[in-house]
Amino acid sequence: MYVRMELKYFLKMATKRERAEVATACNNSVSYLYQIAGNHRFASPLLATQIEKSTRLVAKTSGGRLQAVPRASMVRHPEIFYPGTGDDDKGPLTVAEDDGAA
Numbered sequence: 001m002y003v004r005m006e007l008k009y010f011l012k013m014a015t016k017r018e019r020a021e022v023a024t025a026c027n028n029s030v031s032y033l034y035q036i037a038g039n040h041r042f043a044s045p046l047l048a049t050q051i052e053k054s055t056r057l058v059a060k061t062s063g064g065r066l067q068a069v070p071r072a073s074m075v076r077h078p079e080i081f082y083p084g085t086g087d088d089d090k091g092p093l094t095v096a097e098d099d100g101a102a
Contacts, residue, residue, distance in 0.1 A: 005067040007074060008037035010055055013066055018058050025054035036074055043074040045081075 011019055011033060023030045026047060033051070035041040043051060048071035056068035072078035 004073070005055075005069055006037070007033065007051070007055075007069045010066055010069050011037050014058065014062075018062070018066070021058055022051065022054045025057070026050045042076040043071075045071070045075055048072075048074040 010022075011030075014022070019030045019033070023033055026033075027050075028047070032041070036043050036051075051074060052068055052071040055066070059066040059068050072081045075081075
C-alpha cells in the first residue's frame with residue numbers, strides 16, 4: 001500500500017546525509033526544509049518540484065524506508081499541480097481578441 005509521505009516525516013526518518021543531499025539538490029538549507037515541513041513557510045512551485053524530484057532519488061536508495069514527498073503538499077495552492085479540477089477552470093489564460101473598442 002502506498003502512503004503519501006509528508007516532508008516532516010521524510011526529514012524525521014532520513015539520515016543527516018540524506019537530508020543534506022535533498023537540501024543541496026534544491027540549492028537550499030536543511031533548516032529551510034524544516035520551515036516548509038512545519039508549515040511556517042510554503043515552497044514555491046519550482047522548489048516544491050525540486051524537493052519532490054530529490055526526495056524521489058533519495059528514497060530509491062533508502063531500501064524502502066523513505067518515499068518521495070509529493071510537491072502539492074508543500075505549496076500554498078496545491079490545485080496548481082492538478083489542472084482541470086477547479087469549477088472555474090476554463091483553460092489557459094489568453095489575451096482577449098480586439099472587439100473594436102478603443
